[in-house]
Every structure is written in C-alpha cells, then in structure tokens.
Amino acid sequence: MSSNLEAVxxxxxxxxxxxxxxxxxxxxxxxxxSTVALLGPSGCGKTxxxxxIAGLEEAExxxxxxxxxxxxxxxxxxNLRPEQRDLGVVFxxxxxxxxxxxxxxxxxxxxxxxVGRRELEGRIDRVLDIVGLRExxxxxxxxxxxxQQQRVALARAVIHEPQLVLFDEPLSNLDAxxxxxMRLELKVxxxxxxxxxxxxxxxxxxxxxxxxxxVIMNHGRIEAIGPPEQIFERxxxxxxxxxxxxxxVEGVVSRIEPLGxxxxxxxxxxxxxxxxxxxxxxxxxxxxxxxxxxxxACFRREHTQLSQPEGTVDADGSVFEAIVNATSYIxxxxxxxxxxxxxxxxxxxxxxxxxxxxxxxxxRLRDCxxxxxxxxxxxx
Amino acid sequence: xxxxxxxxxxxxxxxxxxxATVQPKRLLFSRSSEALLPWLAVALGIALIAAPLAAMLLQxxxxxxxxxxxxxxxxxxxxxxxxxxxxxxxNTLVIGVAVTVFSxxxxxxxxxxxxxxxxxxxALFETLNLVPFFLSPYVGAISWIYLAAPYGGLxxxxxxxxxxxxxxxxxxxxxxxxxxxxxxFYAPYVYLFVIGPLRRMDGALEDAARVHGxxxxxxxxxxxxxxxxxxxxxxxxxxxVTSAGLFDVPLALSLxxxxxxxxxxxxxxxxxxxxxxxxxxxxxxxxxxxxxxxLVQRRYVDRRRFDTVTGKGYRPRTIRLKGWPLAAALGLExxxxxxxxxxxLLTLVLVSLSPIWTGVFEPTRATFHNYQFVLFESVLARDxxxxxxxxxxxxxxxxxxxxxxxxxxxxxxGTRRPRSIVDATLSLPLGIPPIIFGVAFLIIAVRTPLLGTxxxxxxxxxxxxxxxxxxxxxxxxxxxxxxxxxxxxxxGASFLQSLWFVALPLLKPGLVAAWIMLAIIFVRELxxxxxxxxxxxxxxxxxxxxxxxxxxxxxxxxxxIQVVLLAGGFALLRMLRVTTIET
Numbered sequence: 001m002s003s004n005l006e007a008v009x010x011x012x013x014x015x016x017x018x019x020x021x022x023x024x025x026x027x028x029x030x031x032x033x034s035t036v037a038l039l040g041p042s043g044c045g046k047t048x049x050x051x052x053i054a055g056l057e058e059a060e061x062x063x064x065x066x067x068x069x070x071x072x073x074x075x076x077x078x079n080l081r082p083e084q085r086d087l088g089v090v091f092x093x094x095x096x097x098x099x100x101x102x103x104x105x106x107x108x109x110x111x112x113x114x115v116g117r118r119e120l121e122g123r124i125d126r127v128l129d130i131v132g133l134r135e136x137x138x139x140x141x142x143x144x145x146x147x148q149q150q151r152v153a154l155a156r157a158v159i160h161e162p163q164l165v166l167f168d169e170p171l172s173n174l175d176a177x178x179x180x181x182m183r184l185e186l187k188v189x190x191x192x193x194x195x196x197x198x199x200x201x202x203x204x205x206x207x208x209x210x211x212x213x214x215v216i217m218n219h220g221r222i223e224a225i226g227p228p229e230q231i232f233e234r235x236x237x238x239x240x241x242x243x244x245x246x247x248x249v250e251g252v253v254s255r256i257e258p259l260g261x262x263x264x265x266x267x268x269x270x271x272x273x274x275x276x277x278x279x280x281x282x283x284x285x286x287x288x289x290x291x292x293x294x295x296x297a298c299f300r301r302e303h304t305q306l307s308q309p310e311g312t313v314d315a316d317g318s319v320f321e322a323i324v325n326a327t328s329y330i331x332x333x334x335x336x337x338x339x340x341x342x343x344x345x346x347x348x349x350x351x352x353x354x355x356x357x358x359x360x361x362x363x364r365l366r367d368c369x370x371x372x373x374x375x376x377x378x379x380x
Numbered sequence: 381x382x383x384x385x386x387x388x389x390x391x392x393x394x395x396x397x398x399x400a401t402v403q404p405k406r407l408l409f410s411r412s413s414e415a416l417l418p419w420l421a422v423a424l425g426i427a428l429i430a431a432p433l434a435a436m437l438l439q440x441x442x443x444x445x446x447x448x449x450x451x452x453x454x455x456x457x458x459x460x461x462x463x464x465x466x467x468x469x470x471n472t473l474v475i476g477v478a479v480t481v482f483s484x485x486x487x488x489x490x491x492x493x494x495x496x497x498x499x500x501x502x503a504l505f506e507t508l509n510l511v512p513f514f515l516s517p518y519v520g521a522i523s524w525i526y527l528a529a530p531y532g533g534l535x536x537x538x539x540x541x542x543x544x545x546x547x548x549x550x551x552x553x554x555x556x557x558x559x560x561x562x563x564x565f566y567a568p569y570v571y572l573f574v575i576g577p578l579r580r581m582d583g584a585l586e587d588a589a590r591v592h593g594x595x596x597x598x599x600x601x602x603x604x605x606x607x608x609x610x611x612x613x614x615x616x617x618x619x620x621v622t623s624a625g626l627f628d629v630p631l632a633l634s635l636x637x638x639x640x641x642x643x644x645x646x647x648x649x650x651x652x653x654x655x656x657x658x659x660x661x662x663x664x665x666x667x668x669x670x671x672x673x674x675l676v677q678r679r680y681v682d683r684r685r686f687d688t689v690t691g692k693g694y695r696p697r698t699i700r701l702k703g704w705p706l707a708a709a710l711g712l713e714x715x716x717x718x719x720x721x722x723x724x725l726l727t728l729v730l731v732s733l734s735p736i737w738t739g740v741f742e743p744t745r746a747t748f749h750n751y752q753f754v755l756f757e758s759v760l761a762r763d764x765x766x767x768x769x770x771x772x773x774x775x776x777x778x779x780x781x782x783x784x785x786x787x788x789x790x791x792x793x794g795t796r797r798p799r800s801i802v803d804a805t806l807s808l809p810l811g812i813p814p815i816i817f818g819v820a821f822l823i824i825a826v827r828t829p830l831l832g833t834x835x836x837x838x839x840x841x842x843x844x845x846x847x848x849x850x851x852x853x854x855x856x857x858x859x860x861x862x863x864x865x866x867x868x869x870x871x872g873a874s875f876l877q878s879l880w881f882v883a884l885p886l887l888k889p890g891l892v893a894a895w896i897m898l899a900i901i902f903v904r905e906l907x908x909x910x911x912x913x914x915x916x917x918x919x920x921x922x923x924x925x926x927x928x929x930x931x932x933x934x935x936x937x938x939x940x941i942q943v944v945l946l947a948g949g950f951a952l953l954r955m956l957r958v959t960t961i962e963t
Binding site for chain 1: 414861863864866867868869870871872873874875877881882885886
C-alpha cells in the first residue's frame with residue numbers, strides 16, 4: 001500500500017469550518033528525508049493542512065499516513081491524537097514554555113518518553129550544541145531573543161528524532177535579516193539531521209531554499225506541485241504566476257499558431273491588450289485558448305528587459321513602449337516600475353536609463369506564458 | 381460527528397508496521413480524558429444548576445392541599461395575596477436602586493482619585509478601598525448596630541460620656557441603615573470594575589478635550605465617564621443584583637423594625653409553619669426576572685466589557701491636587717476608610733473585649749473572656765469555625781477544578797452555538813440570590829438523606845458560586861496562547877500531561893486567586909446557609925446569628941475571628957498579585 005520512500009502520504013483530505021471549505025480534496029506525498037513546502041497566500045488552507053497532519057485539527061474525509069502508519073482515516077474512523085503521531089512541530093509563535101528553562105523546554109519530549117536522566121542530559125547538550133545554545137542551557141526561556149527562541153523550538157522539535165517535523169511559518173515573526181540567517185541555519189541543520197519535514201510558508205524564497213518539492217495552495221486546493229525549478233520556470237496556472245510575482249497582462253487572444261516544429265506540444269499565442277498592443281507568448285497545445293477568448297500573459301520581472309538583446313529579432317518576442325514611473329536600486333540591479341497603457345509592470349535591469357522616461361520593453365516569447373482566463377468569453 | 385477519540389480496532393493492525401519508535405510514557409490515565417473531562421465538568425455544572433431550579437419549579441406547581449389538581453398555579457396566586465408582599469418588593473427595589481446609585485458614584489469617585497490624581501498616600505488608599513470587598517457586609521451591619529444603635533450606640537454614648545453632648549444619629553434600623561451599610565460594602569465592586577479602564581485610559585483623550593476649550597468638569601463628564609461607561613454599567617448591574625438579593629443585612633437592620641424585603645420574605649415562608657409552595661413560587665418568579673435581566677446584560681453590557689482601551693503606551697495624565705480639591709479628595713478617602721473599615725473593625729474589637737456591652741468601652745474592664753469562650757468553650761462556635769473552614773477549602777477546591785475543565789469546553793468543545801448556550805447556562809446562578817438556592821436545595825434535601833448534612837451546604841455553595849471561578853478561569857484560558865499546549869501535545873504529552881506540565885503552571889496565579897476569592901465568599905455566606913444548617917452543621921455566619929441571643933461580646937469575638945480569616949485571604953491575594961509572572 002505504501003512504499004518505503006513515502007514518509008507522509010496525504011490522500012483526498014477535506015476539511016471545512018462551518019460553511020467555509022478550508023481543504024478541498026488535498027493529496028500529496030513527502031519522500032523520506034526530504035522537505036516539502038506548503039506555499040500559498042494566507043487563508044489558502046496550508047496551516048489547516050499542517051494541523052490536520054499534526055492531529056490538532058480533525059479532517060472530515062481522506063487518509064493521512066506517517067511512515068506507513070495510518071494516523072487518520074475517515075472511513076475506518078481512525079484519528080490518532082497528536083501525542084500518538086510521533087512528531088516534532090515548530091510553531092509560528094515558537095510556543096516556548098515561559099515557566100521552564102531552555103533545557104527543560106528542549107528535554108520535554110524525552111522526559112515524556114521516560115528517557116533516563118543521564119541520557120536525557122546528554123541528548124539535551126548535544127542538541128543545544130547543534131543549535132548553538134549550549135551556554136544558555138539553564139537560562140530561563142523568557143530571557144531569549146526571538147531568534148534564540150526559534151532555535152529552542154527547533155531543538156525541541158528534533159531532540160526525540162521524530163518521524164516527521166512540521167514547521168508552521170516558523171520564520172515569519174523574525175525581522176528580515178534574522179529570517180535570512182535562520183533560513184540558512186535551518187538548511188544546514190536539515191542536511192545534517194536528514195529529517196523529513198513539511199514546511200508551511202507564504203514566503204516563496206523560504207520555500208525554494210528549503211524544499212525539494214513545493215505544493216502551492218489556493219482556496220483549499222492544490223494549484224501546483226513539483227520541484228521549485230520546474231514551477232518557477234514554467235508556472236502551471238495564472239494564480240501561481242501571480243503568486244510568484246510574475247508580471248501579468250490581461251488581454252484577448254488574437255492569433256494562435258503551432259510553435260517550432262510540427263508535433264511539439266506548444267503553441268504560440270498573440271494576446272491583444274491595451275490600445276492596439278500585442279504580446280506574444282506560449283501555451284501548451286492542449287489549452288482551451290481560442291481566438292477571441294480572454295487570456296493572461298505572465299512573465300517574470302527578470303525577463304522584462306529594457307533593451308532588445310542583440311541577436312534577437314522582433315519575432316522572437318514582444319516589444320512595447322513603456323513609461324518608467326519609478327526606479328529603485330536594490331543592490332546590483334535596479335528595479336523599474338513601468339506602465340504600459342496604465343498597466344503596471346516591473347522590470348529588472350542593470351543600467352538606469354537616465355532621463356528617458358520612455359523606454360522599449362522586450363519580453364522573449366519563451367519567457368512569456370499564456371493562460372486562459374476563466375469566465376465568459378467576449379468577442380473583443 | 382465522530383468523537384475525536386473514536387479509534388477502531390483496526391488501528392492496532394496498521395500500527396504494527398511503524399512502531400519502532402518509543403511510545404510516549406503515560407504518567408496519568410488518559411484514554412479520552414481530553415473530551416471526557418471537560419464534558420463531564422459541564423454536565424455536572426448544568427446538573428448543579430438545573431436540579432435545584434427544577435425541584436423548585438415542580439414544588440411551586442404542586443398545590444399545598446394535595447386533593448384535586450396535580451399541578452396548579454395556586455401557589456403563585458397565593459404570593460399575590462400575601463400581606464406585605466408588595467412592600468417587600470418595593471423595599472427591595474428601593475434598596476437595589478439606592479445602593480446601586482450611591483455605590484456607583486462613590487466607587488467611581490474613589491477609583492478616579494487613586495488612579496488619576498496625585499493624592500498623598502494613594503498607594504495605601506488603593507489597597508484600603510478594596511478591603512470592604514473582602515469583608516462581610518453582615519459583620520459590617522452588626523458593627524454599625526454597635527456604632528449607631530439608638531440609645532446605646534458607641535458614637536452616641538461616647539460623645540455623651542466624653543463630651544457631654546447628646547447627638548441623635550438617624551437610626552441605623554431601617555432602609556436607610558441597609559442602604560448605608562451596603563453602599564459602603566458595594567462601592568468597591570464598582571471601584572474594581574472602573575479602576576482598570578481609568579488607569580489604561582489615554583490621557584491625551586482628555587487633554588484633547590481640554591485643549592479644544594472644554595472645562596475640566598466637562599471633559600471628565602463627556603470623555604472620562606463615557607469611556608468608562610461599559611465597565612461602570614457592568615459594575616452597577618452586579619451591585620444591583622447582589623444588593624437586591626442579599627439576605628443578611630436586611631435581616632440585621634430592617635427586619636427588626638418590621639421592614640420586609642424579598643429575601644427576608646422568602647426566609648419567613650420557610651420558617652415554621654413552612655410554606656414551600658409560596659417560597660418556591662416566589663423563587664421561580666425571581667429566577668425568571670433574573671434570567672431576563674441576565675439576557676439583557678449579555679446582549680448589551682457584557683459584550684462591551686473587554687473593548688476597553690488597550691496597549692501599553694498610554695500614560696494617563698495625573699492631576700495635581702491642591703487647595704480645596706485636595707481637601708475634598710482626601711476627606712472623601714478618609715471618610716470612606718473611616719466608616720467602612722476603621723470604625724466598624726475598631727468597634728468590633730472594643731465590643732469583643734468588653735464583658736458587657738453598654739455602648740461605651742471601659743479599658744479597665746477589658747477582658748479576653750469572649751475569645752476564650754468562642755475559641756475553647758462553645759461547641760457551637762468551635763463547630764462553626766471548623767465547618768466554615770471545611771466548606772471554604774472543599775468548596776473552593778471543587779469549584780476551581782470544575783471551572784478549569786469547564787473552561788476547556790468553553791474554549792473549544794463542541795460547536796459554537798451549543799457552546800454559547802452552555803456559557804449562558806453556567807453563568808445563570810450569578811444573578812440568583814443565594815437564599816433562592818437555599819430554598820431549592822432545601823426542597824431537594826427534605827426528600828433525600830442529604831438533609832442536615834454538611835455535604836448539602838457544600839453542594840449548594842458550589843452550585844451557586846462556581847460560575848465566578850468559571851468566568852475568571854475561562855477568560856484566563858482564552859488569553860493563554862493555544863500553541864503552548866498544542867506544542868506540548870505534539871511533543872508527546874497527553875491532554876492531562878499537557879495540563880499538568882504546561883497549562884496549570886501558567887494558569888496558577890489565576891487559579892489560586894479564584895480559589896481564595898471563593899474561599900472568602902464561602903466563609904461569609906449566610907443567605908443559602910441560613911436555610912440549610914441544622915445542629916452540628918452551623919457555619920461562622922450562622923453562629924454569629926445564633927450567638928446574638930446569648931451575648932454581644934461572643935458575637936463580636938466571633939466576628940473578629942471571621943474578619944481575621946477574610947483579611948488573611950485578602951492579604952494572600954495582594955501578595956499573589958506582586959509575584960504574578962507576566963507571561
């Protein structure tokens with residue numbers, strides 16, 4: 001039923017709160033020793049999913065198994081309590097117990113498992129070494145800074161070597177600099193301890209940095225699932241593209257033709273937008289795009305260039321006049337805020353085009369993805 | 381819906397594969413305690429409230445002459461034919477309204493003085509203003525009889541004895557006396573409610589009004605008072621319900637002059653010849669009124685209580701007092717502390733040291749005989765002290781445990797709608813006069829072996845007073861971040877383990893405070909006890925009542941002992957507040 005590779009198997013899980021459907025049939029799996037990130041905007045159901053896996057929330061339908069053990073099955077009426085699931089959880093609020101010392105916090109899971117005193121002390125020391133808090137061992141936990149509390153929470157989540165470690169937006173309460181540092185530390189720890197983890201976040205940088213597989217959720221559904229590279233190179237839906245910060249242009253399909261050699265699965269699509277402007281992108285040939293149907297073009301800001309690269313011809317992409325509204329230096333690059341007929345776009349570039357408010361923006365065809373827009377078609 | 385702990389037998393099969401890990405060791409029993417204990421506590425709480433009220437309702441519908449109809453409204457009709465019943469209702473309303481108005485004004489003034497002015501010694505006054513809250517109004521009434529009884533009160537006789545002047549005070553016996561004593565004792569209720577909002581209020585709000593040209597009084601009236609209005613309303617409502625339902629002070633001060641109130645009428649119905657029919661139908665009517673009032677309160681007042689000004693950054697402007705405002709503020713504080721604490725307690729001590737009370741203390745004849753009697757010789761007094769201690773400790777412990785588990789249900793048990801109904805039901809006793817619980821439990825007791833036992837009184841106490849603990853503990857539990865307990869569960873702790881290792885230590889200051897508050901209430905309770913005690917199950921307050929036939933000195937000595945117990949509780953509470961850890 002489940003191979004040894006799958007540490008976590010989530011199948012057809014549904015959950016609603018009153019009339020609100022928080023999870024609409026979610027399925028995914030996590031391979032042993034790897035990390036999966038649940039990524040999405042707030043309210044997308046990612047935290048609810050995590051809480052269902054932890055047993056803090058009871059799903060209505062579906063099955064969840066951890067290391068081959070069924071922890072939830074609506075049909076068989078199995079629902080193990082959180083303490084029976086052998087987990088480590090790092091909460092958004094850290095949930096460090098203020099009445100215990102650092103060592104008491106960290107050693108709590110072992111104490112519950114009846115680990116003897118000598119072994120307990122030794123393992124506390126070892127894990128505190130790993131997170132770099134050895135000298136804080138006997139300090140009251142209330143004296144710790146945010147980042148230190150985060151490390152205590154992490155140490156507490158892994159000290160008993162659980163089957164699965166869950167992270168619920170663990171870095172969202174930290175300031176930007178500390179967040180980056182903790183992200184790197186987490187990565188190091190993950191490689192060192194090789195735990196299986198599910199990581200909930202709304203921050204795509206965290207998801208990409210830490211996970212081997214990303215599950216993007218929206219309104220209780222999975223929008224995309226796959227390795228980060230794949231999703232970022234070719235977002236499968238317009239929601240994903242928007243969520244990942246792509247430029248988005250809405251328009252009407254004006255021309256469709258096969259791309260490249262006959263038989264390839266991609267088509268080239270022209271989208272009319274604004275006042276007589278065109279953007280050319282590509283879509284899978286099986287898509288529901290028709291001439292005259294509404295569609296969306298998505299392209300990354302890094303791929304929005306302010307000068308046409310040499311060696312390309314107009315047919316390789318789209319060129320349009322844009323107005324530079326703002327320029328900001330973000331280190332190494334400049335970010336430009338452009339408008340094209342009132343539509344805002346962002347672009348990255350290395351040289352500020354001094355004084356000229358009007359520029360030619362260029363997007364290559366293969367960097368631009370066209371998606372059918374849900375909703376009624378309108379002729380023009 | 382499937383209970384969260386439903387586990388089918390097949391589970392053990394699928395369990396086999398992944399069981400290489402150590403199963404968490406169980407320190408306490410815990411199969412389904414998570415769902416069961418809160419549910420049990422709620423069921424028990426509802427039973428404690430519903431059983432006596434149902435018994436009372438049944439009794440009220442049972443005709444006195446058992447021939448003919450099985451159920452009738454005859455008892456209700458009889459109420460309206462009872463001589464003096466309208467006077468009793470009117471007197472109760474007069475007491476309720478007058479005490480509410482006076483203690484609201486007094487409580488607000490005291491709170492404003494200590495929180496917003498630079499009155500010298502305001503830290504001390506802040507504590508002193510609260511003392512009457514913890515003392516017994518009944519003992520206050522007794523003290524004020526010693527102080528101001530016509531032809532024999534300490535004030536009159538001392539003035540005559542030492543200064544040769546004959547000053548006639550308005551009589552303490554009557555509605556005026558009841559209102560006077562209750563105002564002194566209930567002003568701290570309002571004070572407690574408004575001092576928080578007053579302290580947290582942003583001084584800039586008042587400054588803004590002043591800057592824009594309003595006078596000080598105008599700003600106080602339109603800004604300060606408006607902002608504290610929800611808290612003031614809550615306090616006033618509690619004062620009204622409590623003072624109107626109070627039995628002991630009217631018993632001491634107005635009944636001797638033949639002035640009845642609703643609680644004393646109920647008391648009379650239950651005295652020989654006992655008329656349970658009338659007592660219970662009167663009780664049912666009062667409960668109905670209470671339920672309506674409670675619903676109104678929940679709808680309009682309660683919801684606003686928590687939306688006081690929040691945040692730490694505010695520093696209320698302190699008003700500098702000098703000249704006559706200083707004199708007025710200081711005078712009010714001194715008057716209050718003098719009449720509510722110093723004079724009554726001093727009088728009690730003086731009376732307790734006098735062999736025979738003549739209205740004047742004669743130091744040369746002072747004796748500890750009264751103490752010797754109540755502490756070592758009187759069986760009644762010894763039993764009473766012991767019983768009161770048992771009831772206080774047992775009642776407070778059981779109530780707090782009940783409240784703790786109920787709070788878990790109120791936080792997350794069941795679904796939302798039943799939860800709010802449970803919440804309303806569990807708060808119901810708060811508005812019902814204790815003497816009505818006395819009647820209801822007496823009706824139950826005469827048909828069960830509980831009659832005449834201390835357990836009966838204990839159950840009645842818990843039934844009437846546990847909601848105080850439920851309200852304060854559930855509010856505390858709500859403020860405890862849920863992830864603190866959830867992370868314990870995910871670490872492998874069962875519900876009870878997480879309760880023991882995480883929730884209890886963090887809730888401890890609040891739990892202890894609720895425990896002490898209930899113990900204090902139980903030590904001074906009289907309204908319900910007076911109907912339920914028999915020989916051997918007397919309590920301190922009952923002994924005070926009974927000793928009045930024997931000697932004033934004994935009463936005073938026993939009252940001093942009660943005051944010491946109550947003051948000890950208050951001192952503990954104050955100490956606790958200092959050591960409370962902010963989490």
